[in-house]
Amino acid sequence: xxxxxxxxxxxxxxxxxxxxxxxxxxxxxxxxxxxxxxxxxxxxxxxxxxxxxxxxxxxxxxxxxxxxxxxxxxxxxxxxxxxxxxxxxxxxxxxxxxxxxxxxxxxxxxxxxxxxxxxxxxxxxxxxxxxxxxxxxxxxxxxxxxxxxxxxxxxxxxxxxxxxxxxxxxxxxxxxxxxxxxxxxxxxxxxxxxxxxxxxxxxxxxxxxxxxxxxxxxxxxxxxxxxxxxxxxxxxxxxxxxxxxxxxxxxxxxxxxxxxxxxxxxxxxxxxxxxxxxxxxxxxxxxxxxxxxxxxxxxxxxxxxxxxxxxxxxxxxxxxxxxxxxxxxxxxxxxxxxxxxxxxxxxxxxxxxxxxxxxxxxxxxxxxxxxxxxxxxxxxxxxxxxxxxxxxxxxxxxxxxxxxxxxxxxxxxxxxxxxxxxxxxxxxxxxxxxxxxx
Numbered sequence: 001x002x003x004x005x006x007x008x009x010x011x012x013x014x015x016x017x018x019x020x021x022x023x024x025x026x027x028x029x030x031x032x033x034x035x036x037x038x039x040x041x042x043x044x045x046x047x048x049x050x051x052x053x054x055x056x057x058x059x060x061x062x063x064x065x066x067x068x069x070x071x072x073x074x075x076x077x078x079x080x081x082x083x084x085x086x087x088x089x090x091x092x093x094x095x096x097x098x099x100x101x102x103x104x105x106x107x108x109x110x111x112x113x114x115x116x117x118x119x120x121x122x123x124x125x126x127x128x129x130x131x132x133x134x135x136x137x138x139x140x141x142x143x144x145x146x147x148x149x150x151x152x153x154x155x156x157x158x159x160x161x162x163x164x165x166x167x168x169x170x171x172x173x174x175x176x177x178x179x180x181x182x183x184x185x186x187x188x189x190x191x192x193x194x195x196x197x198x199x200x201x202x203x204x205x206x207x208x209x210x211x212x213x214x215x216x217x218x219x220x221x222x223x224x225x226x227x228x229x230x231x232x233x234x235x236x237x238x239x240x241x242x243x244x245x246x247x248x249x250x251x252x253x254x255x256x257x258x259x260x261x262x263x264x265x266x267x268x269x270x271x272x273x274x275x276x277x278x279x280x281x282x283x284x285x286x287x288x289x290x291x292x293x294x295x296x297x298x299x300x301x302x303x304x305x306x307x308x309x310x311x312x313x314x315x316x317x318x319x320x321x322x323x324x325x326x327x328x329x330x331x332x333x334x335x336x337x338x339x340x341x342x343x344x345x346x347x348x349x350x351x352x353x354x355x356x357x358x359x360x361x362x363x364x365x366x367x368x369x370x371x372x373x374x375x376x377x378x379x380x381x382x383x384x385x386x387x388x389x390x391x392x393x394x395x396x397x398x399x400x401x402x403x404x405x406x407x408x409x410x411x412x413x414x415x416x417x418x419x420x421x422x423x424x425x426x427x428x429x430x431x432x433x434x435x436x437x438x
Contacts, residue, residue, distance in 0.1 A: 019149040019152050019153055019156070020149065020152055020264070020267050022156060023152045023155065023156055026156075027155065027156055027159045027160065027163070028260060029260065029324045029325065030159070030163045030164075031159065031163070031175070031177070031180050032253070032256075032257060032260075032325070033325060034163060034175045035175065035176060035177050035180075036253075037249075037250050037253035037254060037257070037328070038249045038250055038253060039176075039177050040177065040253045040256060040257075041240070041244065041248075041249035041250060041251070041252035041253025041254075041256060042114075042177070042244075042249050042252075043114065043177045043180070043181075044240045044252055044253060044255075044256035045240045045241055045243075045244040045249065045252050046111060046114050046115055046118060047118060048237040048238070048239075048240045048241050049098070049101075049102075049115075049241060050098060050115065050118045050119060050121075050122050051122070051233055051237045052230070052233050052234055052237055052238070052241075053094060053097055053098050053101070054094075054122050054126060054233060055226055055229050055230040055233060056090060056093050056094040056097055057087070057090050057091065057094045057122060057123055057126040058090070058126050058129070058130070058226065058229065059090065059219055059222055059223070059225075059226040060222035060223060060224065060225025060226030060227070060228070060229055061083060061086065061087075061130060061218065061219075061222045061225070061226075062126075062129050062130050062133045062225075063133075063222075063225045063228075063229070063277070063357060064218070064221055064222035064225045065079065065083065065130065065133045065134065065137065065222075066133040066136050066137050066277050066278055066281070067137075067277065067278070067281040067357070067358060068137070068221075069133070069134060069136075069137025069138060069278075070136070070137045070138075070139070070277075070278035070279075070281040070282045071281055071282060071284075071285045073137065073138055076134060076137075076138065076202075076203045077203045077204055077205065079218075080134060080199065080200070080203045080205055081205055081206070081207060081208055081209045082209045082211055082214040082215070082218065083130065083218060084208045084209075085208045085209050085210040085211070085215075086215055086218060086219070087126070087127055087130060088208070089210075089215075091123050094119065094122070094123065095119055098115065098119055099112070099115065099119075102115055114177070114178070114181065117178070117181045117182070117185060118181065120185055121181065121184045121185055121188055124185070124188035124189055124191075124192050125151075125188055127192045127196075128147065128151065128188065128191055128192050128195055131147070131192065131195040131196055131199050132144050132147050132148065132195065134199050134203070135147070135199065136274060136275070136277065136278050137278050138202075139275075139278060139279075140202075141274075141275055143198060143199075144274065147191060147194070147195045147198075148271075148274070150187075150190075150191045150194065150195075151184075151187045151188050151190075151191040152187070154186070154187035154190060154191065155183050155184060155187040158183040158186060158187065159179075159180065159183050162175055162179050162183070163175055224362030224363065224366065225357075225362060227362075227366050228357075228362055228365050228366050228369055231366060231369035231370055231372075231373055232369050232403075234373050235369065235372045235373040235375075235376040235377075235399045235403075236396075238373070238376060238377065238380070239255060239259075239376075239380060239392040239395065239396055240252045240255055240256055240392075242377070242380045242381070242384060242392065243255055243384060243388070243389060243392055246384045246385060247384060247385070247388050251388045251389045252389075254331050254332055254335060254388075254389045255335060255389040255392050255393070257321075257324075257325060257332050258321075258332045258335035258336040258339055258389065258393065259339060260324075261313070261320065261324070261336065261340070262336075262339050262340055262342055262343060265306075265309055265313075265340075265343045266342075266343060266346045266347070266350075268302075268305060268347075269302060269306070269343070269346055269347040269349075269350040269351075270350055272298055272302060272350060272351070273350040273351065273353075273354045276294075276298065276351070276354045276355075276358075277354050277357065277358055279294065280294070280354060280355055280357075280358030280359070281358040283358075284358050284359050284360070291355070291415050291417070292415070292417050292418055292421045295351065295355065295417060295421055296421045296422075298351060299351060299421065299422065302347050302350075302351060303344075303347065303348075305347075306343045306344045306346075306347040307344060309340075309343055310340050310341045310343050310344055313336070313340045314337050314340055314341065317333045317336045317337045317340070318330070318333050320336070321333050321336060334390050335389045335390050335392075335393045336393075338390060338393035338394055338397060339393040339396060339397065341397055342396055342397050342400045344404075345397075345400040345401045345403065345404035345405075346400055346404070348404040348407065348408055349400070349403055349404045349407055352404075352407040352408050352410075352411040353365065353403075353407050355411050355415065356407060356410060356411055356414070359414065359415070361410070361414065364410055365407070368402070368403055368406040368407060368410075369403065371402060371406070372399040372400070372402050372403045373399070375395075375398055375399050375402055376395050376396065376398070376399035377395075379391070379394060379395035379398050379399075380392055380395040383395060
């Protein structure tokens with residue numbers, strides 16, 4: 001199983017580390033520089049709004065499906081046809097809720113125009129994540145690696161052409177935030193079609209089923225996953241919404257700009273968690289004695305990366321922001337110096353939260369997420385009026401720290417992880433790793 005994990009990590013990390021840093025630090029930065037902080041802050045706030053309600057497109061089905069298919073791979077054909085029917089029904093629910101809440105928040109025609117496009121983007125992205133969960137559950141990590149970056153490759157090509165290529169009259173030689181969203185829509189659509197074609201062939205998919213008893217069974221079992229995703233999305237994405245409401249689009253844009261590099265760093269921790277979930281899930285069913293070894297294999301390298309990156313970038317915050325942004329780069333520095341330390345608790349959460357999810361301890365995880373959300377909102381409301389985006393950075397760091405600490409303590413207690421799990425590797429460990437790689 002350790003060989004499976006290392007193989008999965010290799011392919012997922014290779015594909016994503018070649019593509020996503022350029023997307024985040026090249027294309028997204030280029031877009032923000034092209035449209036300005038105010039326009040990008042407008043987009044970031046609406047994107048966060050859509051992202052919070054994204055749970056309605058999934059209701060925990062993706063994480064449930066990864067765990068379920070890893071433990072019962074023979075169910076792939078039945079579940080794929082039935083869950084695709086559920087996803088189509090959830091699109092209608094998502095659209096109704098987001099537009100209704102938008103009306104209650106007083107959104108105007110400009111907000112609703114962008115909201116409609118982002119709604120379609122979120123649905124296609126959710127569909128891709130669900131389709132990828134089937135590859136992960138079957139431990140087909142090479143296919144999962146391809147589809148984890150294909151949408152970004154397409155967006156890089158489209159946005160790169162629009163930002164830096166020859167100007168076409170159809171775009172009036174002016175790049176707007178809508179061009180960015182249109183590029184996402186096209187890329188997500190093509191990636192979803194290709195992923196569906198591949199997994200559909202492997203699962204011998206013949207049609208999409210709309211089966212009410214199956215709907216009820218899946219939604220009942222995925223409900224705890226849904227609540228957890230909603231709560232974590234809320235405490236991770238509520239900051240730009242509160243900033244825009246309390247102090248305006250510009251501060252939301254500054255926060256989004258500072259957060260972007262943290263987002264790039266957390267990609268590494270997220271990618272490590274992708275093969276961890278199905279492997280942990282299979283071990284929970286077959287052999288829990290390997291849990292400590294698997295955890296130790298990823299924990300120390302992840303912590304060395306997280307702590308090293310946080311300290312280095314805190315010290316180099318000013319040159320890093322000047323390298324990325326052409327407009328008022330120094331505005332991002334105080335926010336980034338605080339928020340960059342979030343990589344440490346986020347990395348712990350991706351390891352121990354994944355372990356607890358695979359073990360089915362969703363009730364405890366949901367309680368931790370509620371506490372983190374309450375803490376985040378409370379600190380935001382206290383600090384935003386005085387500190388603006390810097391206050392949101394402190395709120396985010398506090399929430400992430402609470403979530404990581406509670407998950408770590410619970411994982412040690414429930415899985416009886418020995419102290420050796422947290423010590424540096426010995427020469428024997430390195431020899432064992434070399435044997436696995438061979």
